[in-house]
Amino acid sequence: MAMTTLLQTRHIRKTFPGVVALDDVSLSIAPGEIHTLLGENGAGKSTLMNVLTGLYRPDRGEILFDGVPVQFSSPGDSLAMGIGMVHQHFMLVPAHTVFENVLLAIDGVPNFFSRRKFQQKVQKILDEFALDLDLDTPAWKLSIGAQQWIELIKLLVRDCRLLIFDEPTAVLTPQESARLFKVLTRLRDQGKSILFISHKMREVMEISDRVTVLKKGRSLVTLPRGEYDENKLASLMIGEDQIPMWIKPACKYEELALEIKNLSVRNDRGLADLDNFTMKLYRGQILGVAGVAGNGQKALAEVLTGLKEATSGRILAGDRDITDSTAKSSYIAGIAHIPEDRKTIGIAPDMTVGDNLIMKNFNSRAFRRWIFQDRAAIRRNAVAKIDQFAIKAGPDGNPIRYLSGGNIQKVIIARELSEKPSVLVALYPTRGLDIGSAEYVHKVIIDGANQGMSTILISEDLDELLKLSDQIVVMFRGRLVGCVDPQTTTREEIGLLMSGEVQK
Amino acid sequence: MLEILLDATVRAGTPILFATLGAIINERAGIINLGIEGLMLIGALAGFAGTQASGSLLVGVLAAFGAALLAGSVHGFITVQLRGNQIVSGLALTMFGIGTTALFGRSMVGLTIEGFERIAIPGLSRLPVVGKPFFNQDLLIYFSFLLVVAIAFFFYRTRWGLALRTVGENPAAADTCGVPVTLTRFLAVTVGSGIVGIGGAYLSLATTPMWIENMTAGRGWIAVALVIFASWSSYRALAGAYLFGGITAMQLRFQAMGTTISAHILQMLPYFFTILVLAISTIRLQKGASQQPEGLGQPYDREDRK
Ligand SMILES: Nc1ncnc2c1ncn2[C@@H]1O[C@H](COP(=O)(O)OP(=O)(O)OP(=O)(O)O)[C@@H](O)[C@H]1O
Ligand SMILES: [Mg+2]
Numbered sequence: 001m002a003m004t005t006l007l008q009t010r011h012i013r014k015t016f017p018g019v020v021a022l023d024d025v026s027l028s029i030a031p032g033e034i035h036t037l038l039g040e041n042g043a044g045k046s047t048l049m050n051v052l053t054g055l056y057r058p059d060r061g062e063i064l065f066d067g068v069p070v071q072f073s074s075p076g077d078s079l080a081m082g083i084g085m086v087h088q089h090f091m092l093v094p095a096h097t098v099f100e101n102v103l104l105a106i107d108g109v110p111n112f113f114s115r116r117k118f119q120q121k122v123q124k125i126l127d128e129f130a131l132d133l134d135l136d137t138p139a140w141k142l143s144i145g146a147q148q149w150i151e152l153i154k155l156l157v158r159d160c161r162l163l164i165f166d167e168p169t170a171v172l173t174p175q176e177s178a179r180l181f182k183v184l185t186r187l188r189d190q191g192k193s194i195l196f197i198s199h200k201m202r203e204v205m206e207i208s209d210r211v212t213v214l215k216k217g218r219s220l221v222t223l224p225r226g227e228y229d230e231n232k233l234a235s236l237m238i239g240e241d242q243i244p245m246w247i248k249p250a251c252k253y254e255e256l257a258l259e260i261k262n263l264s265v266r267n268d269r270g271l272a273d274l275d276n277f278t279m280k281l282y283r284g285q286i287l288g289v290a291g292v293a294g295n296g297q298k299a300l301a302e303v304l305t306g307l308k309e310a311t312s313g314r315i316l317a318g319d320r321d322i323t324d325s326t327a328k329s330s331y332i333a334g335i336a337h338i339p340e341d342r343k344t345i346g347i348a349p350d351m352t353v354g355d356n357l358i359m360k361n362f363n364s365r366a367f368r369r370w371i372f373q374d375r376a377a378i379r380r381n382a383v384a385k386i387d388q389f390a391i392k393a394g395p396d397g398n399p400i401r402y403l404s405g406g407n408i409q410k411v412i413i414a415r416e417l418s419e420k421p422s423v424l425v426a427l428y429p430t431r432g433l434d435i436g437s438a439e440y441v442h443k444v445i446i447d448g449a450n451q452g453m454s455t456i457l458i459s460e461d462l463d464e465l466l467k468l469s470d471q472i473v474v475m476f477r478g479r480l481v482g483c484v485d486p487q488t489t490t491r492e493e494i495g496l497l498m499s500g501e502v503q504k
Numbered sequence: 505m506l507e508i509l510l511d512a513t514v515r516a517g518t519p520i521l522f523a524t525l526g527a528i529i530n531e532r533a534g535i536i537n538l539g540i541e542g543l544m545l546i547g548a549l550a551g552f553a554g555t556q557a558s559g560s561l562l563v564g565v566l567a568a569f570g571a572a573l574l575a576g577s578v579h580g581f582i583t584v585q586l587r588g589n590q591i592v593s594g595l596a597l598t599m600f601g602i603g604t605t606a607l608f609g610r611s612m613v614g615l616t617i618e619g620f621e622r623i624a625i626p627g628l629s630r631l632p633v634v635g636k637p638f639f640n641q642d643l644l645i646y647f648s649f650l651l652v653v654a655i656a657f658f659f660y661r662t663r664w665g666l667a668l669r670t671v672g673e674n675p676a677a678a679d680t681c682g683v684p685v686t687l688t689r690f691l692a693v694t695v696g697s698g699i700v701g702i703g704g705a706y707l708s709l710a711t712t713p714m715w716i717e718n719m720t721a722g723r724g725w726i727a728v729a730l731v732i733f734a735s736w737s738s739y740r741a742l743a744g745a746y747l748f749g750g751i752t753a754m755q756l757r758f759q760a761m762g763t764t765i766s767a768h769i770l771q772m773l774p775y776f777f778t779i780l781v782l783a784i785s786t787i788r789l790q791k792g793a794s795q796q797p798e799g800l801g802q803p804y805d806r807e808d809r810k
Contacts, residue, residue: 016807055680056807074806076682089810091677093670095798104666104681111663154681349810401809 006031006193012061018395021047023217034194039214040434041406042392053085054078082161094140105154143294144171164195170432238436248446251470255283257454263313265299273299275478281454288469289458296478297458301425306332336421338429346412349401353393354382356400385414424455476500510637517749522703523727524741526696533692534672534799538594541724542601547572547701549605552708552715555617568705569698576697584689587803612715619713655738672797675804733782735795748778
């Protein structure tokens with residue numbers, strides 16, 4: 001092809017103890033294109049990107065930039081050449097302010113910088129992206145979506161020739177993703193190259209000029225736009241022609257599982273996270289909760305799982321009041337929770353996959369003999385779960401933090417659903433999962449519902465909500481503003497409700 | 505009376521102030537340094553020997569800074585480059601400092617030098633109450649004031665300071681912004697150690713212008729504790745150091761007045777109260793967000809996932 005290339009990799013291989021993360025990857029990126037990298041969880045996408053930015057050193061292979069072989073010994077080196085990246089896991093300092101986090105990423109800040117001048121500069125950038133953030137807020141106080149924007153801005157303030165985005169849209173709302181895509185296309189039109197990673201097919205189809213499929217550490221094919229469609233990419237990626245679709249039987253609405261009455265929760269700033277919130281959950285029901293992130297979904301999940309106290313209102317399980325009684329703790333034990341913030345409250349990063357899998361029921365007879373752990377049983381459980389959920393876990397005894405983002409997510413889901421919980425509170429359960437895995441999680445939720453598990457499914461993915469839910473409620477500013485039937489509603493109707501238009 | 509007490513407070517607090525400031529620079533970059541006691545002793549001996557040999561106090565201070573910086577670079581190399589255990593390396597440094605200064609200090613015992621003298625700052629030293637204690641002091645004390653402000657300015661108003669703090673909080677974040685993590689950490693450990701050395705030199709060049717074996721008497725450990733009390737801020741380090749200094753001054757006063765309480769008990773008081781205040785203040789701190797750099801104590805390996 002007569003196409004010029006900006007960056008080319010040849011036969012890259014990268015191994016970690018016991019894991020071949022990249023086996024043989026060859027790839028070329030042209031100037032002025034948006035190049036999407038597609039692959040299952042653990043296929044090696046992030047590893048490849050880390051090799052391109054000098055964070056990991058490849059065992060073998062060559063990187064050519066502008067046709068010249070280069071070797072990066074640090075991210076500083078690759079930045080100097082004009083390669084920048086937004087990492088899948090945030091590279092923020094939680095204790096530092098928005099201003100400080102962004103400032104360090106800006107090129108050419110003099111050592112004795114003028115605070116006023118650079119504050120204005122950062123403020124201008126925030127305004128440009130219509131972000132309403134206070135420069136002096138520490139990053140830990142921001143919502144996950146806002147943190148993602150800070151990460152994006154840290155890259156966009158630099159003048160890079162190749163911009164790498166590792167699953168930037170996983171935590172963004174559809175509206176925010178659309179905004180990001182406008183920025184990406186503008187950059188592309190200016191002649192910059194963009195490497196983009198996402199598991200959301202809708203986005204991949206919309207934005208890519210070319211797609212490269214990565215499978216088990218090998219680059220399979222690169223296809224230009226027009227030569228692929230959703231099905232073809234999926235089958236290349238997973239190696240199966242048809243992804244099975246699961247049909248959910250309708251809920252019978254017989255037995256009440258949980259009733260929330262006029263619940264209110266205030267946050268540290270004294271504002272209402274939940275405001276007079278009322279809803280009912282039936283046995284075997286999947287209740288979808290739609291809403292733009294930050295409208296109280298997290299607080300709802302946290303009161304239901306006992307992580308937050310309600311300021312007023314009641315939670316009833318059957319006829320028992322569990323708002324703040326001792327009954328609560330035993331009830332909470334029967335609730336499964338897939339939290340939003342996987343790394344900090346979902347797992348113990350330094351412990352093994354096997355230990356993380358039994359964290360909820362380490363005390364059960366199945367995993368102990370008298371006061372001692374039954375290592376053999378724990379291992380058997382791990383092997384079974386790893387197989388069942390197709391978790392790419394690396395060698396036995398590896399800490400869970402080595403796993404790829406999607407695989408960590410699968411471990412949490414496997415653990416939470418293993419105890420046959422009566423209620424599942426799931427926040428964005430398929431965020432970051434490849435399509436095959438997402439489909440499998442859907443199946444597990446549906447199977448659970450068939451056996452009487454009630455699910456509160458909090459999600460931003462309308463397709464997922466429409467597909468799984470018996471009923472969809474919409475949240476806005478901590479209140480329930482609408483309740484629709486997925487069979488009869490439209491995306492537009494939900495969209496309107498999400499933006500705060502009160503139900504007719 | 506108050507003037508005299510304040511004056512003694514400042515003089516007793518200064519060695520600890522330097523040591524705490526040096527330790528803060530270490531920890532802000534993410535490296536725990538338990539070698540402070542040893543570094544102070546090395547600084548005290550080197551400062552004394554340097555002045556003894558050259559007759560110049562400036563040479564003495566520079567020798568103290570240089571010797572402690574050199575000793576600290578061993579800790580830096582082990583913890584930063586080799587990613588060794590910071591606690592073990594620090595403790596070894598303290599023992600090394602105690603041992604070597606006892607050995608090489610033998611020939612210095614009994615020698616004397618001309619110590620730092622007071623220089624009144626015109627105008628300021630005439631202020632009521634605070635004039636004499638703060639502005640009729642020696643050059644090293646004036647330097648310590650300057651250092652407190654300079655370090656705060658460095659941390660919060662310069663890009664290098666921001667880089668150093670980021671390295672201590674989240675080295676991966678610094679790395680991906682192009683900050684050289686290893687170099688930054690190493691420099692923070694060495695320069696911080698050098699400043700600790702000046703604290704030791706204050707003892708042998710100003711407090712008592714002579715060399716006494718183990719003359720730091722545990723002040724280095726107080727400095728280690730004060731870092732937490734100061735929540736890694738140089739201004740609060742000043743408060744903590746003067747707290748220790750103040751109680752020292754008072755107990756000296758008691759002794760001079762000839763109480764019947766044993767001198768040993770009185771000498772214990774500054775340590776006791778400093779630890780007590782520290783314990784109480786950390787209970788209070790735990791309620792809010794911790795100020796501790798998040799990456800403290802953790803070696804950085806680029807290829808390791810966090
Ligand atoms: N620093 C590391 N140490 C050990 N193993 C690692 C490390 N980084 C990656 N791996 C392993 O390499 C493999 C590929 O991981 P990678 O993060 O590249 O996957 P991915 O394609 O980005 O997946 P996802 O879509 O889930 O993010 C995984 O099996 C992972 O466990
Ligand atoms: Mg990844």
